[in-house]
Amino acid sequence: MGMMKRILVDMDGVLADVYHRFFELHESETGSVLTFDDIIGLKEGEAFPGLARWVDTPGFFRTIPVMAGSQRVLKLLNEKFDIVVVSMATEFPASLTDKQLWLNDNFPFITWRQIVFCGNKNIIQADIMIDDHLKNLDNFKGETIMFIQPHNMNLKNTPHRRADSWEEIEKLLLS
Ligand SMILES: [Mg+2]
Numbered sequence: 001m002g003m004m005k006r007i008l009v010d011m012d013g014v015l016a017d018v019y020h021r022f023f024e025l026h027e028s029e030t031g032s033v034l035t036f037d038d039i040i041g042l043k044e045g046e047a048f049p050g051l052a053r054w055v056d057t058p059g060f061f062r063t064i065p066v067m068a069g070s071q072r073v074l075k076l077l078n079e080k081f082d083i084v085v086v087s088m089a090t091e092f093p094a095s096l097t098d099k100q101l102w103l104n105d106n107f108p109f110i111t112w113r114q115i116v117f118c119g120n121k122n123i124i125q126a127d128i129m130i131d132d133h134l135k136n137l138d139n140f141k142g143e144t145i146m147f148i149q150p151h152n153m154n155l156k157n158t159p160h161r162r163a164d165s166w167e168e169i170e171k172l173l174l175s
Pocket residue numbers: 010011012013014131132133
């Protein structure tokens with residue numbers, strides 16, 4: 001058996017449905033309801049004025065909903081690939097423990113050896129990257145899959161394959 005290909009899997013906007021929580025918090029703090037269509041093409045911080053404060057609050061990353069389909073598909077991928085979950089978490093020191101405990105709760109088959117919290121994903125070698133941000137995808141040397149979120153939905157002319165769900169990732173990598 002050859003070496004398994006290594007896949008870097010992002011957390012926020014890929015495994016963790018952060019937008020779900022952003023919408024809830026925006027409504028509870030401002031009383032106004034934002035919809036998906038209101039924020040297409042906007043950066044997260046432009047769409048949600050409270051975001052910088054939210055992500056720096058201890059506990060925020062502990063209760064983010066899991067992205068639909070991600071548990072089932074990542075478990076399948078984990079049998080055929082060398083999966084590494086990578087998050088630029090050191091930007092938010094309060095997030096480190098929250099994120100690791102969240103992974104333990106929701107993706108118990110991902111061991112502590114498969115988790116990298118960093119400030120720069122370009123230093124990590126792998127074959128495939130699944131991420132929602134161009135700042136990570138554009139600098140990656142291997143295959144790239146852009147997970148579609150409101151902020152990147154309008155970006156059509158990129159070299160990255162697009163996936164708007166974990167079912168799409170399953171089709172791209174397991175069929
Ligand atoms: Mg992300």
